Amino acid sequence: MTEKGGSEEQAKNDEEIIGYRQQPGKIPFSRPGSGGKNRFSEATDSELIPSSQGGSLKQPWGPHKHDEIVSGRVIGKPTALVDSSWKVTGQAHYGDDVRLPGELIGRIVRSPHHYAKILSVDCSKALELQGVVAVATGADAKNRFGVLPVTKDEHAMAVEKVRHAGDLVACVAAVDESTAREAERLIEVEYEILDSIHDMRKGLENSEEPIHDRGNYHIGESNIQKRVFQEFGDISGMAQSSIASHKKSWLFAGVNHGFTEPHAVVANWDPSGRLTLYTPQQVPHYLHRALADVLEIPMHQINVHRTFVGGGFGGKSDPFPHEMCAAILARKSGRPVRITFDREEVYWVNRGRHPSRIEMNLHADEQGRICGIETDALIDGGAFASFGHVTTYYNGVLHTAPYEIGAFHYTGARVWTNKPASGAMRGHGAVNSRCAVEVGLDDLAEDLHVDPITLRLANLLPPHSATITGFRVTSIGMRECLERVKIESGWEKKFRNLPLGKGIGIGCGFFISGSGLPIHWDPNKFPHATVHLKVDMDGGVTVHTGAADIGQGSDTVVAQSVAEVLGLPLDMIRVKSRDSDTSPVDLGSYSSRVTFMNANATISAAIQIRDKLLDATVEITGADRSGLVIGDRRIFLKDDPAVGVSYLEALHKAQEDRGALVSSGAYRTPPMGKTHKGAAAGLAPAYSFSAYVAEVTVDVETGQTKVDKVWAAHDCGKALNPLAVKGQIIGSCHMGMGQVLSEEMRYGRNGNLMNPDLLDYKIPSVHEMPEVVPIIVESNDPEGPFGAKEAGEGPLLPILPAVCNAVYDAVGVRTSELPMTPEKVFKMIEKRCRTEGVSDPTDLECPSLEYSDLQSILEKRGDEHRLRDKERRLDEERKDYYNGALFGLDPSVPPDEVDPRWEVRVAPDEEYLTSPRLAGSAWKHIERRHLEGTK
Amino acid sequence: MKMPPFRVLSPKSLDEALHMSRDLSDSGEAFDWIAGGTDLLPNYKWHINVKSHVISLSSIPELRKLSGNHIGAMVSINDLAEDAVTHPVLAKAANSVASVLIRKSGTVGGNICLDTRCYWVNQSETWRESIDWCYKCDCGTGADCRVIPNQNTLCVATYQADLAPVLMCLDATIHLASPAGTRSLPLCEFFELDGMTRNVLESGELVTHITIPEDSAEWSGDYQKLRQRDSWDFPEAGVAVLWKGISSSGPESLRVATTGLESIPSLHLEETKEALSRWRGAETIEDLAESIRKAVKPVQNTWFSPSYRRKMVKVLTKRACRDLLVS
Known part of the structure; x- marks a missing residue:
């Protein structure tokens, strides 16, 4: 075929497949054909095959183990999400779109009281109402559940007590919504009101009626759900060597995910006694387990069907009581039951970011090293534990990088209060304390008279090192992120040089790329992710995975991984990820684990299919196997492309005598980290890094802050789909801007939301959204799929401190409260005016900067470290590097082995308890089991 | 979220609408007029003061007339904002209402008659039950006001509409119709305390149109609005300032009106009279702004605190007066 003919045919081919509903029979496959919408393979030009296939590729960040299977098809190319046509044409079915014949509508009766004992629930009037089919109360499901096995403290509906206004008391199923709502009002509940707690500080104190009772493990008689004490590094040396310190007490309001789709669920029991639950879930597997516990049936009797998810951000990553309610009502009524939330119900179930009080102290020594970070974080968990056990650790450990630090002291506590439960939200546990650290560093730089970016560049951990808490960090693109945003934002010219009301600020971020320990770790060697592939004679590849696509594009990344390894167009890959009946277990979409773990599992499954295809090719052609490469639906000799077979030919050969090819790939994290109590929290197989510069305008007379532009650099290892990565970066800016400027779950004086x-609830509108310049940094992670790391949560972290620091640059005030609404900024400006005796805020002076001698010391160290880092990332024989080397310790030995002062401590001593910090005072209580022992 | 059921009546003329209203009143049925529905329906969804009937005004052509001096009640806020004949300050205020989608449904009459708003009342029924209801929507419980407790005589819900202050400064006249006949009154006399009464409309009466004096083109000025976001949000404070006949001794006439601060909008006659009596340019504007700040008494029932809103009223007044100095 001539080139011309080819392009005409191609055009005709494209024309025929236009239209969002593909008509069967109209897609032009030539027979036997090569598969795919385009019936022609691309030319077998060896130029198009990455030189890494059958060879190795020299890259600035060193080679990668997946280089040799890269076919150059889809990885690294901007790719529309594979489910986008469903969504943009309105054909995606979300939770509330599921319609089963004979469905009933469920409604939930909620507590009007913050905290009360339930004396009685009388459903008789509701049951008498025409059209009501079933009611249920807490008595129908007494087993506890919760996302973490160590803190199961939730019931389907309240048993004995309600713990916040909006807590579930009973539920009712009726033939339609109006009847269900009427029935809801007919259910009579008698309460005995208890004293409720709304201030998180109160939660630290003993209470007559703690919100939960953990038996022997209860901490005193308080409402403390979890407490953490951690000390790493040379705490005693910190104060001595410090020449500049920063200290700030922060108050962060709670924020909600604000996803578009409210929670919705449909439950149906089929004639064989099996339950199918249709729900927009981020963690179908944990729900699967919880359902089995609550309904008291074996897991194999349940099929969890994940519908399209209309936004999750962590807000759909708990097993939820309303999901239990739907299943219970459906079981009682023998009919499908659908429950859809109103928006205020979304706020009542919440699981948003914890309201927090964080005290952040930072210390720098005369060489501009960060010789100490002391953090105290009290977080308000609301009425239930949810992910809080982990959040309490994350508020500490997730800000121990990307910097090399001399000492880290952390006290954290999470308390129960009578509010909707806090939980995991994008940037889980890391966002607030990261904001505090980055603002603190800005303040330290001001104190030291150095540039804040220079200060950061001179204190970064090198690639392939260990943090002070013992996290193994592999690839680090932090330095490149900082350097890129510095150049692209025009930092040198702007910083401390803009007129009053205009400002620029920097912030960095560090986040886990997949939690190292699964939440349920039994059995011990159970994989985190498993993927099954099936390829039959039609050539299409069916992927079975339990990874939950919540809009982040996990189906797409799985399809891309298969397409890349097998050299196939994306339309030949079909991802089946909805039903737990057919999907192998995947732990779910949380902790930014999906791309890293699921794509790794996919690649390992696809390699097995690839091997079989190569074997078949060798059998047909007799070619040397080591010379074979995969191009677009063709397998051929790299040096002599004429020798080869089409993908289908190879596939059909491989299927001889055994039919469809199947394979199973799995991923499990390598053993990592230290062994102290809590060492696993924050461990991840890789970490992402980011640096943002924000430019703002502050109206000094009103305090209104407008973010004008953001330069956002994120190290995601390798952008498998740059379009999706940029989307994540821009979306993160929007979400983080909401938290820093306007979003807040505001509680009134009587404790009501x-x-x-x-x-x-002020989510920024399109008018507030600045131009975002996404900058992708690719540090090529050695263990990531094709080098990739996460891009879903980390990009949120830096925007908050970047905006805070920019506001300081603009008007010289530093907030210690988020959101910094115009009102709060104005108050700070007023205060500054009073202190400086200025009557008109437009007469205020901007902060200025004159470098001290330290600046050049830091610049020199930064330059040296740039070389150090480059060497380390390319040197495959590299030695270990432990945090502490910057402070003169042997870099290759864990510091606590060379210096006893660096030993890890996880419980406070008597002396600390004489004057503990706020969250640290949680340690004044004695656990009941120890109390009884002393009696 | 489901609205309780109600019957919709769709008269084709004003006469028919008034007949329907009389028939409903005679048979003892409660009803609401519905224009664009952007205020009423969200409240219905929250089960706030729901009626068994609504009379839709959308098919009555005579309410849609728009000219330089005549604004029909059913003119959409968007049409008002975009029409070339609209006074520029009124167009600016109209353009700042909510979002473009809401402006396309919302009407001038609806905006003038906007229900007052309060944190403690604009909530779902379950939520209001959890605070034991409130004075404005007590559901027969005799509940107290939640903003200023221990007083059962005054609703302090806030009037948060943008058009009224500008129209008041333009000295607009509002025209009403009821089965008993028609009447007209200056817009500033239309509003009446408290947050529940809101205005002088009698049962069965409706706004037909607004007229603006012939000299409106001679008036210039500005409308300034305080809110968290540049879209959707109701005004937390709004200040309209209009003047005419500027000379070295100051403007010949000056009017200032505010919204979003109390249960009704206010035209600040005394403060402007005082300012005009001894005009000293920037200094007077400063004093005027301060006197407006002192004149308004917002309460804690919207997004921003009362003290911030008052301080901002001063800033907004000064900003709205900016062109007064330049010219």
């Missing part, structure tokens, strides 16, 4: 709706 005042703004459980999207008019009064």
